[in-house]
Amino acid sequence: MSINFKELANKYQTPYYVYDFDHITAQYNELKGAFKARKSLVAYAVKANSNLSVIKHLASLGAGADCVSIGEVKRALKVGIAPYKIIFSGVGKIDSEIKEALELGILMINVESDAELQRVEAIAKELDVVARISIRVNPNIDPKTHPYISTGLHENKFGVDIDTAKRMYIQCKNSENLDPQGIHCHIGSQLTELEPIKESVKIVADLVRNLKAIKIELSFMDIGGGLGIVYDDEKLIDTNEYAQSVLETMFGLDITIICEPGRFLVGNCGTFVTKVLYEKVNGNKRFVIVDGAMNDLIRPSLYNAYHKIEVLNDNKEFSDCNLVGPVCESGDFFAKNIDLPKTEHNDLIAIYSAGAYGFTMASNYNTRGKVAEIAVENGVDRLIRKRETFEDLIALEEEFLK
Template sequence: MSFTRIQGILHAEQCNLEQVAKQFGTPLYVYSKAAFEKHYLDLHQAFEFIDHQICYAVKSNSNLAVLKVLAKLGAGFDIVTGGELARVLAAGGDPSKIVFSGLGKSEADIQKALEVGIACFNVESYAELDRIEQVASRLNKIAPISLRVNPDVDANTHPYISTGLKENKFGIPSDTVLETYQYANTLPHLKITGIDCHIGSQLTETQPFVDALDRVIAMIEQLKALGITLEHIDLGGGLGVVYQDEVPPTAKEYADSLKPTLEKLGLKVYLEPGRCISANAGVLLTHVDLLKPTNHRNFVIVDAAMNDLIRPSLYQAWMDIQTVSPNDADVKTWDIVGAICETGDFLGKERELALTPNSTLAVFGAGAYGFVMSSNYNTRGRAAEVMVSDDQAYLIRERETIESLWEKEHFLPEE
């Protein structure tokens, strides 16, 4: 475990998080290098039975230091924007291990991806096929593509992170997959290399993955009958993690559930994990500013807010919150809220905690969709980020200053 207690005080690896909070200030994202490495290697080793490539989903946590740690282990990357492509390249990622997903790739994004030589574009519409064809033709290049198919499988997850149903915006509808592949096969600057699906995020059982794979394999067989053969299958991401009391499959259980079918299929396998690598590799540290007990509810106002961590407000996500150090205060039921002028500004509600005005709190599971979704709402600078390695803590992103927030703004000319 990368986050454990030593003499009652929460540590990240061998770093005392009370001391880390004092050194770097709060709000503060703290990541464990060892946890990132373990989560990646667990998945990589679970799929050793077949030719595969783990492509870390950059959207879950895109800090350059995080990307570099994973790149050194041989990770590929799943990107959804040109900005994420630039980040991966800046961190030393191998372009030939990049898959480019996402609904709205611009011509500039496509051109850069073709120039550096990515592994594959995951395509989601006729219009996108045409756009990639046009850019590839202009550059006199062949673009490797797969189609992201929508298998209409219920992932049994939050509706905002379910992506594999026919009413979702993602992928090629299952009833038009064959004709879309046939159209792609007519475009001279495209090379069909695979098929891709991603049914959602935070899945806590293997059956939806198995169901989606079965439906995609049926499509592969139909494509073979049309003379279209593939080199790889991309199963996306979505493997869940523990936030509260979930019991998601382990990496091995996930791989074992797919192993017989994948071995029989015989194609190279791409995976796009994000949350299961990054979520529990990070915590958000926040300092108690004020205690506000009332006759109805007890509020604790902390220096982190929904602009720093929006998951509880946006997804109604439950994230474990603990004091970093023990104290002698009485345990009470608290709502942990920020200072932003929104009723939806909370990190957790009805938590049993012993709090003092000087307590430091840790929000667990914050390594995924934490900093990357943060904002400057209410003119608040975004948090700093730190990575620990054994007994050392390294600043990997500086805290934003207030002045930096308007450095690109301009007044109208004086009249």
């Protein structure tokens, strides 16, 4: 679908995020269809884009939710995702979050350490309930991705090794307050090679068989997310090959597959649109200064991430420049040493593939209000989060002024 960015800028002002909901639908159906040969649940990784309307749209397609805070759990419940489709993951759950998750009756709490298991058991005992849990296994497989989004190596903070996982499952079996329902692994994000995924899933499937041999029968195998998208010229993993390689490891196991895509579903649905304020030259260096900033889209600054960038004008006079924002940091840039055409005041610039880890990682640094979010579905646009005002930003502080 082609989206008229200029029309949206006139209607909603800039900067803004716009999401193509038809693209989300197509991505969900592609992945769900790849696993049609077996019971499966696509649990959307809410952290990728936690706008309520985005989650609700995925819920309407049948998605569950993978959440990493009780706030994300509540977002999923708010828009109608059933508790039995919600998983609560994350390495640092506080006691009140564990308690609330147990009271809400979600599908599973995904446990990431032996110490966390002790807390879940103790809290379940206090509440006199049985906690359904899965354990995140760290298969020590190199995902071949950016080190900041790698999660499957022993040097990463996520999950436990195979031997520790076995001991934890045995503890669960012998506990009156723990019910081991699933197993989980996730080796990283923006994965573009299938082999590391195949290796990690095979390790986990073998553990499931070993557990079955000692009468610990699991119902769910969560293979994580991480399927990559195109930012530049990446060669992607074929979803059917992905599903087939996973299903091959499941031979002889009556188990439901859970996958938890985030970026795959929403990454390429989103565009961040910003407006040129002016240009300047320092020495021989050209800067294009826009009204969007690192507080709106931090991926380039945080990861040195690449996003395709397009200036929406007809100028053919290109030259090297840095595309930067108004925030008072040298790290406030969207691209460095990029060839862009000569720009004028109010020209629009589209930054593509911004639907995942864009708005959801935004901040109010420099007392900048978060931008508007817009959905486009079947050619019709609608506002799904209004632009923040100064009054919104000070609302939680103002009453304490002396």
